Amino acid sequence: MHSGEMTKQKDKSKHHHGNLREALVEAGVELLTEGGIPALTLRKCAAKAGVSHAAPAHHFDGVEGLRAAIAGEGFRRFRLAMLNAADKGPQTPRNRLKGICRGYLDFARQEPALFDLIFSFRANSKLIGDLATSSAPSYQVLRDACAPFVPEGTDPVVIETQVWSLIHGYAQLILTGRFGAGSTPDEPVLALLDQIGARPAP
Amino acid sequence: MHSGEMTKQKDKSKHHHGNLREALVEAGVELLTEGGIPALTLRKCAAKAGVSHAAPAHHFDGVEGLRAAIAGEGFRRFRLAMLNAADKGPQTPRNRLKGICRGYLDFARQEPALFDLIFSFRANSKLIGDLATSSAPSYQVLRDACAPFVPEGTDPVVIETQVWSLIHGYAQLILTGRFGAGSTPDEPVLALLDQIGARPAP
DNA sequence: CATAGCATCTTGACAGTGTCAACTCTAGGG
DNA sequence: CCCTAGAGTTGACACTGTCAAGATGCTATG
Missing domain, CATH: 1.10.10 (Arc Repressor Mutant, subunit A)
Known part of the structure; x- marks a missing residue:
């Protein structure tokens, strides 16, 4: 302290x-x-x-403006947590994607309240514009890590949505205590990342 | 109304x-x-x-108790939304799993505030016990839909975590307006469900 | 250099919120 | 028939966000 x-x-x-x-x-x-x-x-x-x-x-524009400003700082730390985790280990595209996701989870676990805050703004918020600009660098990190797995000629948003939904949902469910107290098996989620970007089933 | x-x-x-x-x-x-x-x-x-x-x-035990009681009603509607969507279409295990997930998304989109509420309780909440009992039937619905895809002799929590994380993260990201205003492509997420439960890559 | 303007910060007030204590009322059992 | 305990009311308090009005000091402009 x-x-x-x-x-x-x-x-x-x-x-x-x-x-x-x-x-x-x-x-x-x-x-x-x-x-x-x-x-x-x-x-x-x-x-x-x-x-x-x-x-x-x-x-600030009222308490909502203050919350948005703090969220800006939160997104900054969020991005650093992802990049920090991604820089560890061999720098293959697959391992880097997993590192980003591990950083995603690290941030959620180490700063749960800040994680809550940055994802607490609803789509109808008046500050959705400000939030979009302050959060863009964070999302770009995730986008970059997904890029190597985007098949030629397809929309990158497909892979990005899959990866982002998976890791974000898992982080959210951990924070809401939906997986019991102690056990938090990251393996199933990280393992599914290995399947993402694979050739679609014929 | x-x-x-x-x-x-x-x-x-x-x-x-x-x-x-x-x-x-x-x-x-x-x-x-x-x-x-x-x-x-x-x-x-x-x-x-x-x-x-x-x-x-x-x-009720203060406003938190009231919120928990309302969440109980929310979980009840949540479960009905999933079951209602699952009962449509051919009742194959795969199609039923997709139906459950479609119901998950339906509820999030049609009752966003109620969806927010039922997932707003953090793991350290004092009512996590009450919430666990009132939410159990909802989660059981999802578990049942995952059961046919659990490989022999493996922990069901693996598949469940994958499915639940994927669909919950997608729902959450939709509600926070992370996918732009209009476009909400459900296909990538529902398509990934086809890969879940498949034989792990050799 | 002086002073007027302005951003910054303070003080005071108000409505809305959750919670508590004390009170009133009603139902139902001895 | 009373009378106790639950159910609801009233009033108060602390805390919150917001606004208006005033005090203060930096700074630009004459």
Whole structure:
């Protein structure tokens, strides 16, 4: 922990925090990892950053805007987790795809609240545009890993949908505790990845 | 929907509503379909059922208990959606499995808020026990459809995890608007079901 | 350099939410 | 017939998001 004990030292002047926006996002990430999505509160973020409860309104469009900004940071970490896992082991296309998926699961397990947040926005959200831009780099990582398995002349979205659905569903079901407490057999899902991109059955 | 226009006529006596518990769950489902998860509020449920704001406390353990009870109704409808879709078409094991998955998607698209709710409980929830019992029949439907594809002497959880992860991830990604606005190509996912249960590559 | 503008932050207020305690009412059993 | 326990009400409290109005200090422009 060792962070959060000072709640932002107001060195000299009260006003003009300097980089309040970043501080609020950072505080939000901490609240999220500590207490999950219900703990992510506008007022608590402000308190943790050492400002008054109405200060965030000058940097975000309400609490939804703050959540979107924190999701942006979440997507950044999400992408790094995937790339980090993909860079391990022999760099064959198949192994790299599996690495991306392992990173997907690593992120879901290590930062479950952040994972929840970035996938909590529904299609009808007003911020779906902002989210699309901040999430694009993450999705591109997955797309790139799928590219080698796209048959000539077919739409890449086919393979991407298969891989993404499989790994995302598995991650989601783990987080909702649908596979009992202890056992989380990744093998079935990772094994199915070996079949993806194979020649369709005649 | 011709229901909800009277907000429960208090026929004779104010007290002893009669079946307030069911009325609250019904009101909750309506609120959910009208305004999504954020609209599901204890006080609004009480108002819609025609009782005071503190009445639900005598039937549910706080708002989380109410959400769990509504999720129970959600799981019931979820199971019916899957069974209804599975009963269409020729009753081969493969076609039945696809029907179950089509029902899975039907429910997610037709009742997105209810779908959100039943999968919104995290593994650390205190009600994970209650949820396990109320959701068991739904999951059993999926398990039964997977059974014919489980190779002799192997753990059924392998196939089940593959199928469930695939279809659940796809449903989730649809609801979060990750596949653009209009196009929702179900074919890639349903096609992959044809490969599931096949002999593992030599 | 001075000052006016403006972004930033504070204070105070309000409605909505969940929860608790104390109270009222009704039904049903001794 | 009473009278106890469940069912519902009322009122209060803390917490949340949001808005309006005011205070503050950076900065650009004269």
